[in-house]
Amino acid sequence: MSSIISRRRHPAAGYAAVAGGLVVVGVLYSTLAGGGASAAAPAQDTTQTSQGHSLFIESCATCHGLDAQGTAVAPSLVGAGAAAVDFQMSTGRMPAKELGAENDRKPTDFTPAEIYDIASYISSLGGGPAIPDANQVSTAGANTALGQVLFSTNCAQCHGFAGAGGALTYGKTAPSLNAATPTQIYEAMLTGPEAMPVFGDGTVTPSEKKDIIAYIIDTRNEANPGGFSLGRTGTVTEGLLAWLGGLGFLVLIAMWLTAKRKDRVVHVGEDDL
Amino acid sequence: MSESPEEISGPRRVIGTPSPAPKSVDVAEKPDTPAFSAEPSMVDHAKNAERVVAALFILAFLAGCGFIAAYVGLEVGVSTIPKGANAVVAAFRSNLALGTCLTIALLSLGLGSMIWVRHLTPNIETVEERHDLNSAPADRAAFQRTFAEGAAISQITKRPLIRRTMLLATLPLALAPLVLLRDLGPLPENSLRTTVWRKGLRAVTLGGLRPLTLADMSTAGSMITVIPEGYQDDADALAKAGVILIKFEPGQLRVPTNVVGGVTVSSPNWTLGDNTIVAYSKICTHVGCPVALYEQTTHHILCPCHQSTFDASTGATVIFGPAPRPLPQLPLMVDADGYIAAASDFTQPVGPSFWERG
Numbered sequence: 001m002s003s004i005i006s007r008r009r010h011p012a013a014g015y016a017a018v019a020g021g022l023v024v025v026g027v028l029y030s031t032l033a034g035g036g037a038s039a040a041a042p043a044q045d046t047t048q049t050s051q052g053h054s055l056f057i058e059s060c061a062t063c064h065g066l067d068a069q070g071t072a073v074a075p076s077l078v079g080a081g082a083a084a085v086d087f088q089m090s091t092g093r094m095p096a097k098e099l100g101a102e103n104d105r106k107p108t109d110f111t112p113a114e115i116y117d118i119a120s121y122i123s124s125l126g127g128g129p130a131i132p133d134a135n136q137v138s139t140a141g142a143n144t145a146l147g148q149v150l151f152s153t154n155c156a157q158c159h160g161f162a163g164a165g166g167a168l169t170y171g172k173t174a175p176s177l178n179a180a181t182p183t184q185i186y187e188a189m190l191t192g193p194e195a196m197p198v199f200g201d202g203t204v205t206p207s208e209k210k211d212i213i214a215y216i217i218d219t220r221n222e223a224n225p226g227g228f229s230l231g232r233t234g235t236v237t238e239g240l241l242a243w244l245g246g247l248g249f250l251v252l253i254a255m256w257l258t259a260k261r262k263d264r265v266v267h268v269g270e271d272d273l
Numbered sequence: 274m275s276e277s278p279e280e281i282s283g284p285r286r287v288i289g290t291p292s293p294a295p296k297s298v299d300v301a302e303k304p305d306t307p308a309f310s311a312e313p314s315m316v317d318h319a320k321n322a323e324r325v326v327a328a329l330f331i332l333a334f335l336a337g338c339g340f341i342a343a344y345v346g347l348e349v350g351v352s353t354i355p356k357g358a359n360a361v362v363a364a365f366r367s368n369l370a371l372g373t374c375l376t377i378a379l380l381s382l383g384l385g386s387m388i389w390v391r392h393l394t395p396n397i398e399t400v401e402e403r404h405d406l407n408s409a410p411a412d413r414a415a416f417q418r419t420f421a422e423g424a425a426i427s428q429i430t431k432r433p434l435i436r437r438t439m440l441l442a443t444l445p446l447a448l449a450p451l452v453l454l455r456d457l458g459p460l461p462e463n464s465l466r467t468t469v470w471r472k473g474l475r476a477v478t479l480g481g482l483r484p485l486t487l488a489d490m491s492t493a494g495s496m497i498t499v500i501p502e503g504y505q506d507d508a509d510a511l512a513k514a515g516v517i518l519i520k521f522e523p524g525q526l527r528v529p530t531n532v533v534g535g536v537t538v539s540s541p542n543w544t545l546g547d548n549t550i551v552a553y554s555k556i557c558t559h560v561g562c563p564v565a566l567y568e569q570t571t572h573h574i575l576c577p578c579h580q581s582t583f584d585a586s587t588g589a590t591v592i593f594g595p596a597p598r599p600l601p602q603l604p605l606m607v608d609a610d611g612y613i614a615a616a617s618d619f620t621q622p623v624g625p626s627f628w629e630r631g
Contacts, residue, residue: 101570150480153498157566157577168566169573169582169593195568197496197519202489204497208481222359225366257387 014255018248052121055114059095068125073099080191081128082119087187089115091180102172102194105179129190129200136206137182139214147215150208154199162219162232168195178220182213322392329385336378343370465630466622468501469510470615473608475502476516476552484612485518487546494569495520498555501615513623515555516603517565517574518613519585523549525572527587542616545605550613552603553589556624557581559596574600597626 056068063074070076077085088094092106108115119131152161160166163177172195177185186209192198204212230237347367348354354363407413429436475484476499484502496519504510526548544551553574557564562578572586581594589600601623604616622630 146480153479154496154565157563166577168568169571169575169580172568192492192494192569195570197567197569198492198494199497200489200492200495202491203478203485203495205481205483223362223365225362225369 015252018252018255021248048117048120049124050121052117052119055110055118056121059110060118063096063099068122077122078125079127080122082116082123082131083129083187084191084193085119085122086115086131087184087191087193089118091184093193105175129187132183132186132190137186137210137213139182139210139217142207142210142214144211144214144218146208147211147213147218150204150212151215154204155212158196160233163216164232166233177216180216182217185213185216319393322388326385326389326393329381329388333378333381333385336374336381340371340374340378343367343374465624465627467618468513468623469504469507470501470514470516470603470618472617473606473614475608475612475614476500476518477502477505479505479515486611487550487607487613490518490520490546490550490613493520493522493525493549496565496567496569498565499552499613513556515563516552517555517567518550518552519567520546521549521551521572521586523547525549525586526551542604542606543602545607545613550605551585552605552615553583553585553600554603554619554623556600557596558591558598558600558623559594559625561625564600 056064057066060068060077063071064077065071065074068077070078085094089108089110090112092108093103096103097106110118116131122128123130151163155163158166158168158174159177160174165176166174168174174196180188188196189199189204189209189212190201199209201209230241344367347363347370349360349364349367351360354360408416424430477484479498479500482502482505485497485499490497496517499516499518500511501514504514526544555563555565557576557578559576559579559581562576564574564576564581564583566575566577567573567585568575572584573592574583574585574589575581576583576594576596579595581596582592583589583596583600584592588602591597591599601619601621603619606614606616608614
């Protein structure tokens with residue numbers, strides 16, 4: 001500490017302080033990334049349903065009740081449908097880490113086959129959207145431009161214009177779509193997990209869902225020729241960088257311009273003339 | 274560099290006060306001013322600085338050439354980029370190359386100039402004397418004489434016809450800028466109070482342009498942005514007519530709660546499908562951002578601009594933020610073909626406050 005105090009009037013101390021501040025800001029800024037998972041198409045039969053039932057009793061019944069009828073801490077799953085089960089479990093949101101309005105995406109401990117078994121059991125209780133097959137989520141021939149219009153109209157207010165996620169009310173957040181598989185995006189629109197509204201086939205047709213998925217995938221795969229995407233959250237990170245990075249740079253330049261020169265000063269127009 | 278009594282780094286007197294003995298500020302007239310290149314070490318220093326400045330200027334030249342090359346060489350047009358290339362990425366690349374070249378060119382030019390000034394020019398403090406702003410009395414008298422002579426020669430005082438017609442000729446030209454203010458109009462008249470919604474006008478999805486039936490909105494928690502049918506290309510109409518349709522579970526909705534002038538209005542048909550479907554203006558009543566951030570668990574509609582929060586289950590009343598009023602609600606009906614349509618226009622102006630709104 002005493003060495004810092006003794007050197008604080010060193011000519012380089014000002015530069016070091018500003019540069020150090022910039023480094024701290026840079027380190028504080030970091031981006032999070034996650035991995036996705038995909039699976040093959042499901043098929044339903046009675047063995048699957050009974051296997052799913054026993055898996056449900058082991059892993060889900062504590063909160064959702066022995067007959068999936070719901071309890072004080074978790075909703076009923078009767079009529080939730082296979083698509084909701086596949087979305088919640090394949091994204092690792094269920095089984096939940098803790099009780100709350102919101103669960104984060106995390107790696108799942110269940111194999112796709114186990115998830116399909118449980119989905120089969122839940123859909124046998126009645127109703128709900130089915131898991132979309134590979135053909136339904138294929139983006140071949142999709143209209144990416146219409147997908148962009150639909151995404152900006154119905155999705156961008158929460159997930160951001162590039163699907164990077166965003167803030168909701170009272171501390172809740174809309175997740176980033178970067179790790180979601182086409183199947184998971186489709187299922188989320190169908191079932192409206194957590195705070196998300198439902199975009200059923202009546203309001204957003206299956207072909208429009210493909211267009212939206214195509215836009216999300218297309219945007220996700222866009223190159224960043226500058227090297228930094230800044231999280232693709234738009235004006236917040238861009239503004240932060242411009243204000244802190246740009247302003248810090250200008251401060252350094254200003255310090256350099258106004259630094260005292262070491263060579264002798266010649267006074268003109270004074271009494272030594 | 275040797276220490277000498279003349280080596281003084283600070284100013285010798287308060288800036289702005291007159292010098293006790295004003296003297297010439299011309300450096301050339303002072304042969305005993307210490308020459309900057311007098312000492313050998315300074316000669317080396319100057320040579321190095323010269324090289325650095327020249328190198329920066331050459332870098333600026335190359336980056337400037339690079340800017341032209343990038344502009345000419347990197348195609349961004351959809352029809353001119355190579356086959357199979359992504360037009361968006363091509364534009365990103367072009368922007369990056371242009372910006373980098375311009376940054377390097379301007380920055381090198383600026384840094385070179387600064388090093389030139391700081392390391393090559395002698396460090397001279399000069400005093401610039403202030404002078405009176407008004408001219409000398411002789412100059413002023415001469416000007417007055419010339420002006421009076423010119424006026425007499427032109428005969429402007431003797432020939433009132435010419436003088437008056439000249440003034441008349443310039444009058445319209447002087448007034449013309451005032452007339453151009455008319456282009457700021459016309460006045461909005463009633464257009465801020467009304468939208469294109471009217472009885473029987475169908476709501477279609479934005480993007481797909483499909484009308485919706487009650488069955489299309491059968492799942493509780495659904496939300497969709499709709500616009501008036503046939504107005505998808507009318508930006509003036511769409512600016513005010515955007516609407517969000519929200520589907521609730523039976524019993525969740527507590528309507529009608531729309532209050533006009535302190536009185537609850539219950540006559541229009543505010544809901545459809547057994548009190549489960551409502552329509553609100555998508556334009557925030559604060560400054561007009563689109564509000565479609567709807568949480569189906571809490572029924573909150575959040576404006577992303579300033580966090581105004583509306584409760585969709587109680588007539589979009591404001592529960593947080595700067596919005597002064599609830600989102601206006603659109604009365605609904607089902608038309609003869611079973612499609613969701615407006616039962617009338619909004620019963621109050623949509624969007625932000627304006628002067629005469631009251």
